[in-house]
Amino acid sequence: MTRGRHLPVPLLTAAVLAGCGDRQSVLNPKGPFALELTQLSWLLFGVGIAVLMIVMAATAGALWGSDRMRARLASVRAVVWAGVVFPVVTLTGLLTYGVVLTRAAAVAPDADPSALHISVFGEQWWWRVTYEREAGTITAANEIRIPTGRPVLFKLTSPDVIHSFWVPNLGGKVDMIPGRTTLLRLQADAPGIYRGQCAEYCGGPHALMAFEVVVLAQAEFETWLDLQAKPAAEPASEAAQRGHDLFLASGCGACHAVRGTPAAGTIGPDLTHLGSRRSVGVDTLPLTEANIRRFIHDGQRIKPGNLMPQFRIFAQADLDAIATYLAGLR
Ligand code: CUA
Secondary structure, three states: OOHHHHOOHHHHHHHHHHHOOOOOOOOOOOOHHHHHHHHHHHHHHHHHHHHHHHHHHHHHHHHHOOHHHHHHHOOHHHHHHHHHHHHHHHHHHHHHHHHHHHHOOOOOOOOOOOOEEEEEEEEOOEEEEEEEEOOEEEEEEOEEEEEOOOOEEEEEEEOOOOEEEEOOOOOOEEEEOEOOOEEEEEOOOOOEEEEEEEOOOOOHHHHHOEEEEEEEOHHHHHHHHHHHHOOOOOOOOHHHHHHHHHHHHOOHHHOOEOOOOOOEOOOOOOOOOHHHOOEEOOOOEEOOHHHHHHHHHHHHHHOOOOOOOOOOOOOHHHHHHHHHHHHOOO
């Protein structure tokens, strides 16, 4: 018999929860809006437990109590107070508290002049991300970077079907609805990396429609955003140059944009700074040259149903060159 079988239930539960990790968890709030939601959740949970205990006690009294207790529980007075007044007062109180608390996160676009504005488009099955700056917008994809200590106003929409934007550590979940823009305010208090997930079934590889939110110190964020605003780096080696030429000659630019080159497609993710991201294939593989190669050659195995066909037309050396080029787009 293993020792694990003797673990008490609370310990087992804690082990299971710890196994979920804390970079995608509503129980590990990392910003003011997430903290409010966590507090609300614990309050609802606590009140729910209290009500359950009261109901269980009343049930026990009705089953096994004295005749006097049973008569009291069956009286009109008990039914009116416990069955009408108590639920109305409790539920009204909780609803009011919840509405007031969550109103802070849902605001008008201009309510907070210090907020950073980021538009996110939920696409089948990836994320188009644009950062708004006075000098213009900067397009990126599949990874969101934000500064610490500054509210971020997300403007969310979708060109195809309903998706839902959710970063549990940072705040609530908001649907991305075609033809509408929904707003969500998030804020992170400290640098870190959190995982977000599309939380509305959107067909095919919905479950693999995840992303990371990388929270950087303010200055580091500005440096990163300056880099993202620039056109793509020139190929740094002969192999990268060959990869660049093959990328353009093979028609990759019909779907993908690499700013500064003739590739200007908008169907798929912008690849201008692909090499500076942490993942390839929308958070399915860590970003390495080998994984870029794998995704081009075997993308339907890695992310079944994604809209990019597998490109098995390349000789190994050519595929290597394209991967070298793309990984170098930092
Ligand atoms: Cu997008 Cu589910």
